[in-house]
Amino acid sequence: MPPAASPPLVSLHDLSRAALGQRLAEWGYSAFHRDALWEALYRRHVKSLDELEGLVRPELVTRLREHTCLRSPTVHHETFSSDGHTHKLLLRQHDGQTIETVLMRFKGRATVCVSTQAGCAMGCVFCATGQMGLARHLSPGEIVAQVLHVVGLLRQTGETLRNIVLMGMGEPLHNYDATLEAVDILVDPRGLAIGPRFITLSTVGVVPGIRRLADEDRPVQLAVSLHGATDAERAALVPVGKRWPLNELMDACRYYSEKRGRRIFFEWTLIAGQNDTVDQAHTLGQLLKGMEAHVNVIPLNPTVGFGGTPSTPEAVRAFQQVLTSYGLPSTVRQRRGIDIDAGCGQLKAAVERPRRSLPG
Structure with missing residues (x-):
């Protein structure tokens, strides 16, 4: 034998x-x-x-x-924004799989956006990662190693990391156990000691995961991607909306907010002529009215696989004014790295996109 x-x-x-x-x-x-x-x-x-x-x-x-x-990723490719504030990394794992990590520098603070999966199964039509599908889950160590890599870069310039956002490649709640095990490592007071309130987990609305987060009292801030305030509008952009319709998603969000006593951040990618009208802002206001909520308004970051364009500044302001009338605070997310395709999955798609054969 x-x-x-x-x-x-x-x-x-x-x-x-x-x-x-x-x-x-x-x-x-x-x-x-x-x-x-x-x-x-x-x-x-x-x-x-x-x-x-x-x-x-x-x-x-x-x-x-x-x-x-000890498995540290290697840098397969990297790009830097022209203003020097955004550094995007395509990191190669031990099995050859590649993932994206983005370091964003703001005045007096640094933020890292990390991936939780190689690819994504959620299929959001405007997202480059959603367009490529899921290759595999990342392990807790592969999630943590992204943060360690960025911390090493910041130490070279005397900077420190303050914020971690779990909104890179992948759906964190689709890889729940590994993602939250990584969070436990990141917040450990004898290690990196990242404050739990400085870690944000972004989900497209995996209802069982949101409820589990509430029941376990996990130490993260929760952000939920909506992008549509009716089932039909949302499912057209976020296919997972067909599995968990808005009534189920909002019930889970209210359960989370009431049980944990925490505000939820709702993310809304504004696409010109598609979900940026005043009428849609009113529908969103009605949907979130009375909740402890904050809306992050995000002008679309265009991708090769989606034909939409960002909303105009005037449309963004009008959208926010309607939300204010419902008592909903909102923030326009500062766009970073547009010149280097810093949106989720764009660098991997550009670097690894199959080249077309030359004629003849």
């Missing part, structure tokens, strides 16, 4: 501090050794097991080499 295959190596970045401690305890090591290793991973930002030499006991390093690994 052929020899039994060795169990796969465990990525250290996939483990929470509690899970890491449990594994080390099985090897006879104490919480002291767990915390020393955790500090090396998330305070010293070691990138290989070799870098652990001198930071933890030599025999522990040997055991880690036998059973674990």
